[in-house]
Amino acid sequence: MTLRYLTAGESHGPALVGILEGLPAGVPVDLDAIAHQLERRRAGHGRSPRMKFEADEFQVLAGVRHGLTIGSPVALVIHNTEWPKWTEAMAVEAPEDPEAVAQTGRGRPLTRPRPGHADLVGMQKYGYDEVRNVLERASARETATRVGLAAVARGLLDQLGISVLSHVVRIGEVAVPEDAPPPGPGEQERVDDDPVRCAEGATSERMQERIDRAKGERDTLGGVVEVVAYGVPVGLGSHVHWDRKLDGRLAQALMSIQAFKGVEVGEGFRTAEVPGSKAHDEIVASEGDYRRLTSRSGGLEGGITTGEPLRVRAAMKPLSSLTQPLRTVDVETGEEAQAITQRSDVCAVPRAGVVAEAIVALELADALLEKTGGDSLDEVRRNLEAFLGSLPRAAEPSANARAAEPSADDRAAERPADDRAAERPADDPA
Ligand SMILES: Cc1cc2nc3c(=O)[nH]c(=O)nc-3n(C[C@H](O)[C@H](O)[C@H](O)COP(=O)(O)O)c2cc1C
Numbered sequence: 264m265t266l267r268y269l270t271a272g273e274s275h276g277p278a279l280v281g282i283l284e285g286l287p288a289g290v291p292v293d294l295d296a297i298a299h300q301l302e303r304r305r306a307g308h309g310r311s312p313r314m315k316f317e318a319d320e321f322q323v324l325a326g327v328r329h330g331l332t333i334g335s336p337v338a339l340v341i342h343n344t345e346w347p348k349w350t351e352a353m354a355v356e357a358p359e360d361p362e363a364v365a366q367t368g369r370g371r372p373l374t375r376p377r378p379g380h381a382d383l384v385g386m387q388k389y390g391y392d393e394v395r396n397v398l399e400r401a402s403a404r405e406t407a408t409r410v411g412l413a414a415v416a417r418g419l420l421d422q423l424g425i426s427v428l429s430h431v432v433r434i435g436e437v438a439v440p441e442d443a444p445p446p447g448p449g450e451q452e453r454v455d456d457d458p459v460r461c462a463e464g465a466t467s468e469r470m471q472e473r474i475d476r477a478k479g480e481r482d483t484l485g486g487v488v489e490v491v492a493y494g495v496p497v498g499l500g501s502h503v504h505w506d507r508k509l510d511g512r513l514a515q516a517l518m519s520i521q522a523f524k525g526v527e528v529g530e531g532f533r534t535a536e537v538p539g540s541k542a543h544d545e546i547v548a549s550e551g552d553y554r555r556l557t558s559r560s561g562g563l564e565g566g567i568t569t570g571e572p573l574r575v576r577a578a579m580k581p582l583s584s585l586t587q588p589l590r591t592v593d594v595e596t597g598e599e600a601q602a603i604t605q606r607s608d609v610c611a612v613p614r615a616g617v618v619a620e621a622i623v624a625l626e627l628a629d630a631l632l633e634k635t636g637g638d639s640l641d642e643v644r645r646n647l648e649a650f651l652g653s654l655p656r657a658a659e660p661s662a663n664a665r666a667a668e669p670s671a672d673d674r675a676a677e678r679p680a681d682d683r684a685a686e687r688p689a690d691d692p693a
């Protein structure tokens with residue numbers, strides 16, 4: 264890992280803290296860009312009441328001077344707006360009168376763990392008799408730090424012409440059509456203007472109605488987000504070892520987002536439903552380069568980027584804090600009970616898309632620096648250009664030969680199925 268990061272901070276503590284280590288010197292850091300990313304993460308139809316007043320006031324404490332990184336770790340702090348209300352319940356020092364704190368609203372022991380949240384397993388693992396210490400850190404409040412750090416890492420990607428965007432493709436059972444193309448590189452603002460961050464106006468309206476219905480039914484909803492990265496060079500990641508494969512690294516990072524339960528690279532699960540002739544991206548030579556005719560692989564083959572747009576999808580489950588709570592056990596009495604009710608999002612998929620986008624940006628920046636090395640932005644740029652310039656040019660067939668060459672679909676259609684099954688690859692001597 265070339266670019267590393269750590270986060271700390273409780274949801275209702277004084278602040279969140281993050282450190283990003285491994286960025287080269289000379290990367291522009293724009294405070295407005297960090298503020299903008301944090302703001303995007305707070306938006307979206309169905310968001311929690313807290314997101315309407317949370318300010319995400321932040322400070323860059325280290326690693327940046329006069330608008331540029333200086334090669335040292337970048338440190339970020341994001342203050343929690345509500346801290347003044349939590350000073351007693353979340354105090355660092357032991358209270359003089361713990362009983363008195365336990366009587367206050369915020370210090371009250373939470374003994375009815377929510378099914379689907381980290382509550383019960385966290386208590387069991389860490390030896391607590393109530394939920395507070397688990398809830399505080401399991402909360403997706405932590406993702407503000409990752410989005411903030413990613414905004415800094417995106418400064419590097421921007422300089423190299425790499426842009427990362429996201430959009431919502433499903434909320435509950437409402438989905439954009441399977442064959443709808445993803446938004447293009449300049450379309451993030453248009454997507455962000457949509458209340459559910461969906462690129463398709465008609466589907467967006469149905470998604471919003473679905474969220475309103477869930478709210479009325481005192482229920483919650485999940486969905487699917489897609490992240491697309493444009494301008495990604497060929498050759499990031501590697502096929503040689505399991506933990507160097509970029510598809511695997513992206514999946515791990517995306518699955519680490521609270522409530523994310525599935526990851527798909529390119530057509531992912533859908534490729535399992537179609538034959539090989541319809542699952543892969545045929546390769547052609549074009550202006551000395553290799554291009555793919557389709558984008559089913561999501562821009563990754565063998566754990567290595569192909570140079571085509573990178574495309575991943577991730578599924579988020581419905582949130583587990585229901586205002587009509589699920590059945591649980593009160594760990595204090597052992598009696599059947601209703602789970603604790605917390606102020607909560609009804610559907611956090613639109614803002615979770617911004618988190619997924621940040622996570623992909625951090626992984627791409629890491630993979631890029633791993634490929635190029637370099638202590639300064641100039642050196643990274645030089646190394647990248649040298650690598651790309653050293654790639655052998657694709658020999659191009661004559662225009663006539665290219666026009667005459669049938670595609671896999673054409674070839675498959677021409678042959679009877681039995682012939683296709685019996686055929687042995689021409690290059691295979693076996
Ligand atoms: C952006 C975002 C917002 C979330 N908001 C809530 C919420 O308001 N209520 C809730 O119960 N869970 C919420 N979650 C999910 C929980 O944090 C998550 O379910 C919990 O930490 C347990 O982790 P797991 O679901 O990955 O097992 C949110 C997740 C994300 C990514």
Ligand SMILES: C=C(O[C@@H]1CC(C(=O)O)=C[C@@H](OP(=O)(O)O)[C@H]1O)C(=O)O
Pocket residue numbers: 274311312313314317401402403404405406407521605606607608
């Ligand atoms: C605070 C954030 O999201 C929170 C994530 C969250 C959870 O259980 O994950 C529960 C809610 O926390 P609270 O009860 O404090 O409002 C959300 O608001 C945030 O995203 O910044």
